[in-house]
Amino acid sequence: xxxxxxxxxxxxxxxxxxxxxxxxxxxxxxxxxxxxxxxxxxxxxxxxxxxxxxxxxxxxxxxxxxxxxxxxxxxxxxxxxxxxxxxxxxxxxxxxxxxxxxxxxxxxxxxxxxxxxxxxxxxxxxxxxxxxxxxxxxxxxxxxxxxxxxxxxxxxxxxxxxxxxxxxxxxxxxxxxxxxxxxxxxxxxxxxxxxxxxxxxxxxxxxxxxxxxxxxxxxxxxxxxxxxxxxxxxxxxxxxxxxxxxxxxxxxxxxxxxxxxxxxxxxxxxxxxxxxxxxxxxxxxxxxxxxxxxxxxxxxxxxxxxxxxxxxxxxxxxxxxxxxxxxxxxxxxxxxxxxxxxxxxxxxxxxxxxxxxxxxxxxxxxxxxxxxxxxxxxxxxxxxxxxxxxxxxxxxxxxxxxxxxxxxxxxxxxxxxxxxxxxxxxxxxxxxxxxxxxxxxxxxxxxxxxxxxxxxxxxxxxxxxxxxxxxxxxxxxxxxxxxxxxxxxxxxxxxxxxxxxxxxxxxxxxxxxxxxxxxxx
Numbered sequence: 001x002x003x004x005x006x007x008x009x010x011x012x013x014x015x016x017x018x019x020x021x022x023x024x025x026x027x028x029x030x031x032x033x034x035x036x037x038x039x040x041x042x043x044x045x046x047x048x049x050x051x052x053x054x055x056x057x058x059x060x061x062x063x064x065x066x067x068x069x070x071x072x073x074x075x076x077x078x079x080x081x082x083x084x085x086x087x088x089x090x091x092x093x094x095x096x097x098x099x100x101x102x103x104x105x106x107x108x109x110x111x112x113x114x115x116x117x118x119x120x121x122x123x124x125x126x127x128x129x130x131x132x133x134x135x136x137x138x139x140x141x142x143x144x145x146x147x148x149x150x151x152x153x154x155x156x157x158x159x160x161x162x163x164x165x166x167x168x169x170x171x172x173x174x175x176x177x178x179x180x181x182x183x184x185x186x187x188x189x190x191x192x193x194x195x196x197x198x199x200x201x202x203x204x205x206x207x208x209x210x211x212x213x214x215x216x217x218x219x220x221x222x223x224x225x226x227x228x229x230x231x232x233x234x235x236x237x238x239x240x241x242x243x244x245x246x247x248x249x250x251x252x253x254x255x256x257x258x259x260x261x262x263x264x265x266x267x268x269x270x271x272x273x274x275x276x277x278x279x280x281x282x283x284x285x286x287x288x289x290x291x292x293x294x295x296x297x298x299x300x301x302x303x304x305x306x307x308x309x310x311x312x313x314x315x316x317x318x319x320x321x322x323x324x325x326x327x328x329x330x331x332x333x334x335x336x337x338x339x340x341x342x343x344x345x346x347x348x349x350x351x352x353x354x355x356x357x358x359x360x361x362x363x364x365x366x367x368x369x370x371x372x373x374x375x376x377x378x379x380x381x382x383x384x385x386x387x388x389x390x391x392x393x394x395x396x397x398x399x400x401x402x403x404x405x406x407x408x409x410x411x412x413x414x415x416x417x418x419x420x421x422x423x424x425x426x427x428x429x430x431x432x433x434x435x436x437x438x439x440x441x442x443x444x445x446x447x448x449x450x451x452x453x454x455x456x457x458x459x460x461x462x463x464x465x466x467x468x469x470x471x472x473x474x475x476x477x478x479x480x481x482x483x484x485x486x487x488x489x490x491x492x493x494x495x496x497x498x499x500x501x502x503x504x505x506x507x508x509x510x511x512x513x514x515x516x517x518x519x520x521x
Contacts, residue, residue, distance in 0.1 A: 090437030199371030202291035210255035230311035230364030271403035296372030298394035318367025323354030350391035357390030415516030417454020436504035469499035
């Protein structure tokens with residue numbers, strides 16, 4: 001063995017034993033023999049070193065090229081990610097990876113082994129690609145990302161362009177400019193509520209109540225607007241139109257006017273009133289009437305269904321105001337003071353709703369989702385701790401009354417021809433000593449006065465008689481007596497059995513009901 005080969009063998013033995021290689025003398029050089037067979041796996045210098053180095057999964061590693069320039073290697077995931085864009089890397093993939101050079105000539109340019117980024121990956125520890133290939137790979141990644149951004153932008157622009165040219169349910173105004181057309185898009189929003197209002201809103205009017213007053217400038221008597229409310233046009237006939245409103249809206253008026261939704265006015269004539277149900281009918285010329293309301297069926301209402309209130313809250317400034325809610329309750333009874341003495345003398349049967357009803361809404365329409373009038377707004381509970389409790393007179397109660405008012409100017413009701421007082425308002429001592437009521441009888445309606453020639457007079461009723469039953473129904477006070485007397489199934493001419501106490505004894509008589517004006521009972 002010559003000296004050159006002996007030195008090479010000694011050098012390899014040192015590397016295998018873990019010793020650090022020493023620098024060869026400058027005058028010596030060697031050529032690395034090509035390994036054959038199984039030796040090709042074990043005689044390579046780099047893998048032997050790699051087996052002795054612990055491996056960590058890192059994102060990148062740095063090294064030095066043979067030319068002395070730093071470089072960064074890529075992980076497997078990064079390499080695989082970039083391989084999806086291989087059609088950009090044709091030139092890069094053609095670049096051959098130059099193996100670690102050996103010192104075939106003189107000199108001491110022996111390159112130390114470079115640690116691999118991962119064991120078991122990237123072959124047998126060969127040198128990473130040249131920097132030129134790395135630059136081309138990075139360029140490909142950049143171009144791919146840029147292409148993705150451009151494609152995404154084109155997709156967004158395509159959707160936007162399509163939306164601008166979609167004419168479904170829209171109207172638009174186009175203005176031409178130097179750079180293109182600008183569109184103002186208006187969405188048409190039609191709902192069941194707006195459809196209902198189209199049918200009925202123009203039939204709801206404002207009712208102005210003028211009463212006598214003194215003019216400031218002339219000190220002369222003049223008619224001034226005292227109050228206002230609402231009304232509903234429900235009929236046209238022979239050049240006339242008829243409006244239903246509340247009795248309290250027109251009460252005390254010297255003059256009445258109707259104002260339409262278009263601002264036009266018509267003078268109105270009072271046809272008749274019914275204080276017990278708080279209703280009134282007005283007559284006007286049909287000249288300015290454009291819509292007639294359609295009545296619904298209040299007996300078919302359900303709690304929870306939509307209710308729409310239309311009227312003029314707080315005066316004509318807010319005429320045509322619409323509020324929406326639901327039917328909150330049916331067949332409610334509300335105490336009413338009809339004569340203004342502070343004592344309730346009637347109970348109105350009403351529809352309860354949470355649609356906002358305010359002063360000025362009285363006489364207006366309560367409408368269902370079909371645009372049909374189901375009630376005439378009449379009153380609300382107005383206290384500090386109450387919100388959303390309003391009432392309307394059911395339209396099935398309204399219809400027969402306004403028909404009578406339109407025809408006769410009054411409501412023809414059965415009458416007893418008496419004035420009454422509630423027993424529970426009479427002191428207990430007088431109940432026992434004057435009325436001589438038996439124990440346990442502390443209710444009923446006491447007769448205060450009998451009209452001569454009336455139905456009660458003909459039936460033999462007298463002062464201080466206490467009525468406790470009519471037509472088989474218990475009478476607890478004057479209010480329940482009126483409800484029995486004015487019910488829809490009781491008519492003028494009917495015979496009614498009446499039970500009463502006189503001087504402590506219970507007696508029975510039969511009354512033949514006669515007609516009376518709406519103000520009598």
